[in-house]
Amino acid sequence: MSQDFSFTILARDGNARSGVIRTAHGEIRTPAFMPVGTAGTVKAMTPQSVRASGADIILGNTYHLMLRPGAERVARLGGLHRFMQWPGPILTDSGGYQVMSLAALRRIDEDGVTFQSHLDGARHRLTPERSIEIQHLLDATITMAFDECTPFPATEEEAANSMRLSMRWAERCRAAFAGERGYGLFGIVQGGVYAPLRHESVEALKRIGFDGYAVGGLAVGEGQDTMFEVLDFTVPHLPEDRPRYLMGVGRPLDIVGAVERGIDMFDCVMPTRSGRTGQAFTWRGPINIRNARHAEDPRPIDPQCPCPVCRDFSRAYLHHLVKSGEILGAMLMTQHNLHHYQAVMSGLRAAIREGQLREFAEAARAREAEGDIAPV
Amino acid sequence: MSQDFSFTILARDGNARSGVIRTAHGEIRTPAFMPVGTAGTVKAMTPQSVRASGADIILGNTYHLMLRPGAERVARLGGLHRFMQWPGPILTDSGGYQVMSLAALRRIDEDGVTFQSHLDGARHRLTPERSIEIQHLLDATITMAFDECTPFPATEEEAANSMRLSMRWAERCRAAFAGERGYGLFGIVQGGVYAPLRHESVEALKRIGFDGYAVGGLAVGEGQDTMFEVLDFTVPHLPEDRPRYLMGVGRPLDIVGAVERGIDMFDCVMPTRSGRTGQAFTWRGPINIRNARHAEDPRPIDPQCPCPVCRDFSRAYLHHLVKSGEILGAMLMTQHNLHHYQAVMSGLRAAIREGQLREFAEAARAREAEGDIAPV
Numbered sequence: 079m080s081q082d083f084s085f086t087i088l089a090r091d092g093n094a095r096s097g098v099i100r101t102a103h104g105e106i107r108t109p110a111f112m113p114v115g116t117a118g119t120v121k122a123m124t125p126q127s128v129r130a131s132g133a134d135i136i137l138g139n140t141y142h143l144m145l146r147p148g149a150e151r152v153a154r155l156g157g158l159h160r161f162m163q164w165p166g167p168i169l170t171d172s173g174g175y176q177v178m179s180l181a182a183l184r185r186i187d188e189d190g191v192t193f194q195s196h197l198d199g200a201r202h203r204l205t206p207e208r209s210i211e212i213q214h215l216l217d218a219t220i221t222m223a224f225d226e227c228t229p230f231p232a233t234e235e236e237a238a239n240s241m242r243l244s245m246r247w248a249e250r251c252r253a254a255f256a257g258e259r260g261y262g263l264f265g266i267v268q269g270g271v272y273a274p275l276r277h278e279s280v281e282a283l284k285r286i287g288f289d290g291y292a293v294g295g296l297a298v299g300e301g302q303d304t305m306f307e308v309l310d311f312t313v314p315h316l317p318e319d320r321p322r323y324l325m326g327v328g329r330p331l332d333i334v335g336a337v338e339r340g341i342d343m344f345d346c347v348m349p350t351r352s353g354r355t356g357q358a359f360t361w362r363g364p365i366n367i368r369n370a371r372h373a374e375d376p377r378p379i380d381p382q383c384p385c386p387v388c389r390d391f392s393r394a395y396l397h398h399l400v401k402s403g404e405i406l407g408a409m410l411m412t413q414h415n416l417h418h419y420q421a422v423m424s425g426l427r428a429a430i431r432e433g434q435l436r437e438f439a440e441a442a443r444a445r446e447a448e449g450d451i452a453p454v
Numbered sequence: 455m456s457q458d459f460s461f462t463i464l465a466r467d468g469n470a471r472s473g474v475i476r477t478a479h480g481e482i483r484t485p486a487f488m489p490v491g492t493a494g495t496v497k498a499m500t501p502q503s504v505r506a507s508g509a510d511i512i513l514g515n516t517y518h519l520m521l522r523p524g525a526e527r528v529a530r531l532g533g534l535h536r537f538m539q540w541p542g543p544i545l546t547d548s549g550g551y552q553v554m555s556l557a558a559l560r561r562i563d564e565d566g567v568t569f570q571s572h573l574d575g576a577r578h579r580l581t582p583e584r585s586i587e588i589q590h591l592l593d594a595t596i597t598m599a600f601d602e603c604t605p606f607p608a609t610e611e612e613a614a615n616s617m618r619l620s621m622r623w624a625e626r627c628r629a630a631f632a633g634e635r636g637y638g639l640f641g642i643v644q645g646g647v648y649a650p651l652r653h654e655s656v657e658a659l660k661r662i663g664f665d666g667y668a669v670g671g672l673a674v675g676e677g678q679d680t681m682f683e684v685l686d687f688t689v690p691h692l693p694e695d696r697p698r699y700l701m702g703v704g705r706p707l708d709i710v711g712a713v714e715r716g717i718d719m720f721d722c723v724m725p726t727r728s729g730r731t732g733q734a735f736t737w738r739g740p741i742n743i744r745n746a747r748h749a750e751d752p753r754p755i756d757p758q759c760p761c762p763v764c765r766d767f768s769r770a771y772l773h774h775l776v777k778s779g780e781i782l783g784a785m786l787m788t789q790h791n792l793h794h795y796q797a798v799m800s801g802l803r804a805a806i807r808e809g810q811l812r813e814f815a816e817a818a819r820a821r822e823a824e825g826d827i828a829p830v
Contacts, residue, residue, distance in 0.1 A: 118774060122781040125766075147749070147774045155752060155770050163766045354781075373523070376531060390501075390539045394531050398494060398523045405498040405730075405781055 083262040083289050085321045085342075089431045093313070093340040096430040099290075099321055102260025103159065103167040103219045106134040108321060108342040109430075111333065111423045112169060113416055114350060117142045118152075118162045121350050122408045123416065125164045131385075131413065132420030135167040135219070137345045140212050141176030144202070145195050149215040157217030169345070170218035171325075172209045172251075172266075175227040175294075186226065188243070206250035210263075214256060222292065223251040225266045230298040237270030244268045245282040252286045262289030264323060270295060271304055273311040280315040290321040293341070297326040302335070309339040316340075330359060330422045331446060334439045337426050349415035354408040356400040359418045363446040367411065371453050372397040381451065385417035459638040459665050461697045461718075465807045469689070469716040472806040475666075475697055478636025479535065479543040479595045482510040484697060485713045485806075487799045488545060488721040489792055493518045494528075494538045497726050498784045499792065501540045507761075507789065508796030511543040511595070513721045516588050517552030520578070521571050525591040533593030545721070546594035547701075548585045548627075548642075551603045551670075562602065564619070582626035586639075590632060598668065599627040601642045606674040613646030620644045621658040628662045638665030640699060646671060647680055649687040656691040666697040669717070673702040678711070685715040692716075706735060706798045707822060710815045713802050725791035730784040732776040735794045739822045743787065747829050748773040757827065761793035 085108075087097040099106040113120045113128055115136045120128045128136060138158055143149060155161045158168055174191070177184055181193035181202075190205030209224035225244035228237050248265050255263045265283035269275030283291060293312060296305045305327070316322050323343035324336050333344050349359060356368040360380040365372075367379070378388035379396065387396075387410045399407030422442075429438035461484075463473040475482040489496045489504055491512045496504045504512060514534055519525060531537045534544055550567070553560055557569035557578075566581030585600035601620035604613050624641050631639045641659035645651030659667060669688060672681045681703070692698050699719035700712050709720050725735060732744040736756040741748075743755070754764035755772065763772075763786045775783030798818075805814035 117778050117780060118771070119780050119782040122785070124782065124785070146778060147770070151750060151770075154750060155768065161768070161771055161774075163771075374527060374530060392531065392537070394523070394527075395494070395537055395539075398537075402493050402522060404493060404495050405784055406495040406500065408781055409498070409500070409785065 081260045083260050085290070085319065087319070091430045091433050091435040092338065094337050094426075094430050094435050095340065095342060096427045097342070099167075100260075101167045101219045101262065102258070103165065104134065106167055106343075107427060109333070109337045109423055109426050110134060110343050111419045112137045112343065112345040113419075114139070114345055114347045115162070115164070115168075117146065118158060120416075122354065122405070122412045123350075125162060127413055128164070128416065129166070131416040132424060133416065135169060136164060138168050138170045138216060138218070139176055140170050140173035140209060140216070141180065143170075143216060144173065144204075144212050145197055149212040153215040153217070159217055167219040168217075169220035170213045170216055170222065172222040172224040173204050173212070174209070174225045175326075177204060178227050178229075186243075188246075190224075206247040207254045210251050210254040218261070220262045220264055220290070221255060223248045223263065223265045223288070225268060225294060227298070228268050228270050228295045230270065230295070230300055232270050234270070234272050234275070237268070237272055238275055241268040241270070241275050241279050245279060248283060249286050252288070264288055264290040264292050264321075266292040266294040266325070267312060267316075268295050271300060271308055276308065276312040277315055280312065284317060288320070290323060290343075291316045292323040292325050294325050296324065297328055297332075297346075302332055305332070306335055306339065309336060309341065313340040330419065331443060333422060334426065334442050337430075338435065338439055349419045350412050353412035353415040356407075356411065358396075358411055359415050360450070361418075361442070361445045362448055362450050365450050367393060367396050367400050369397075375454050377451070377454065379414050380418070383414065383418060383421070385414050387411075387414040387417070457636045459636050461666070461695065463695070467806040467809050467811040468714065470713050470802075470806050470811050471716065471718060472803045473718070475543075476636075477543045477595045477638065478634070479541065480510065482543055482719075483803060484718040485709075485799055485802050486510055486719050487709065487795045488513045488719065489795075490515070490721055490723045490726060491538070491540070491544075493522065494534060496792075498730065498781070498788045499726075501538060503789055504540070504792065505542070507792040508800060509792065511545060512540055514544050514546045514592060514594070515552055516546050516549035516585060516592070517556065519546075519592060520549065520588050521573055525588040529591040529593070533591075535593055543595040544593075545596035546589045546592055546598065548598040548600040549580050549588070550585070550601045551702075553580060554603050554605075562619075564622075566600075582623040583630045586627050586630040594637075596638045596640055596666065597631060599624045599639065599641050599664070601644060601670060603674070604644050604646050604671045606646065606671070606676055608646050610646070610648050610651070613644070613648055614651055617644040617646070617651050617655050621655060624659060625662050628664070640664055640666040640668050640697075642668040642670040642701070643688060643692075644671050647676060647684055652684065652688040653691055656688065660693060664696070666699060666719075667692045668699040668701050670701050672700065673704055673708075673722075678708060681708070682711055682715065685712060685717065689716040706795065707819060709798060710802065710818050713806075714811060714815055725795045726788050729788035729791040732783075732787065734772075734787055735791050736826070737794075737818070737821045738824055738826050741826050743769060743772045743776050745773075751830050753827070753830065755790050756794070759790065759794060759797070761790050763787075763790040763793070
């Protein structure tokens, strides 16, 4: 028996909510952080270790998967869940953002985007209909509407034109989405840093009707203050009863602040990408494990962290691995970071349930301000 | 209570033996394959997954570890077992082979070798005494005598001079080795492809007396026939009651043939290094997962393999990961290969116990000759 796609809010604290999204592939506890599994793998992690970190859902990138191995191939192999052995929910982005940031010779017209693959230069075309089709072939649990990610900075006129194109595409996405039971389609609010445009975008999406609402076009260089400001004037207009997803965010304290403003879902490459380059996230802020101060430190990354990496391995060992370019360094740093991110989410959910979100958030900010533990 | 270093032969079949080496860090079932953990990590594997593959012992490289992170640093951090979280036995090589193959500006004299690090060009010196000291600082369960790996090809005179230098060094290694309880020191037979030199080397080592005897200077390009020929005229002269270790070997059928000739221990980078470049070992021979024939093959690497990789993942997925340069590709290919190698060792041990080694070996050779399963 398949499960309807639904969102149930179980607790509120201020503007924040904690709940559960039910899907064809299982439940997602919110606030939720989605590790990024760009090319059919959360880099340097097995699916089992992703699950063990506490993740309920991962993100896949339409742009990467359409180029390699190809959406039709993934479909012939049984869909992305089966292909990568992640049976849980998967959200796929629409490809719009990556086309703008990675592809070459991109050209936008009213109907869609033509671009060249960054892998082999081959020409491809994405339209709202093709993006939805690809996400269907991938068997995405949550499909994202195809939009143009408005560049930052943009004038109000540029942001308006871009947002209105995305809203016309959102309508075509809704029409193209098959809507199987337990699967959801999310719209994406655009409008840059301009409140009237964000409001216009929210209204356009609400008229079309989506299973969830994402806030796009942020985490593109505008800074935390501006991002929070945009959330302050945007989130209150979003439907109360649907999940709200802040795309591409962020550092732990960005997430804490966004949850305080009513956001339910997040994704970011930071824990995985930074892990591969030697940055570890802790309750006392990020540390660079390559720093010589860690070379003989027998303590774990974070003495308070219960993750398998902090249980078993020293900073000294991780320093050695990362400095030596060893794959195990990328594996362990990524694993710790994903555990830390999920610990933040779990802490946020518990705090909301207990009406302690303000205390939790203030403690998190204070601990990060303290900085790393002193050298041994 | 510490355990004496001992070797007990539990079964024989022809020239082959199966037994157990008892050490301060646990037991090693023989014939044993030692995954190579060059720089304090079996590349792309956690220690738990190395253990789960069936490995009792791993190998560490003195040359790499002395340069980074440094033997004294490893000692201050509690030794290599603790540093890398591998509590089981560790054999360290002496550094001699890597100095010859990796270092720059190496200069041999009677006392030792001076060379420049391949990492930063710094000058270093290795002598028999310093090699033993480094291996002691690393807390090696099995220490290897410092030798000169005779180049191939070498004239009989070159091989004789090189071997006799190694024998003088072997005596100095024996004198320098502290010999704590449960720790062992192995000598290395040299002499190239020349039977009289191999015999002279064996006699020299037996006079000194070691806890185990390695056959060195093979797997350097001489080919399987010559390697087996050298084993045929060398192994019968080695002490019956001590473990025999064939260094740097090899492919699965090399190992099978060497076990038939009385070898007990092996190490080789092949399952790990080849795994990272896309070669998978199977009972039907190696396959290159990058080959387009695997791109849509939903079957595992080896349908008969019970390893976690073959249980969960398709050739198509591994093909995608390896072609995409994904770390998970290196992780899964390495994991399968190490499981396969340990399955070969486990099969050899069982066959010897049951007096079926000839049948096992002939079946292994026949299956490999059949080649890979047909495409879907």
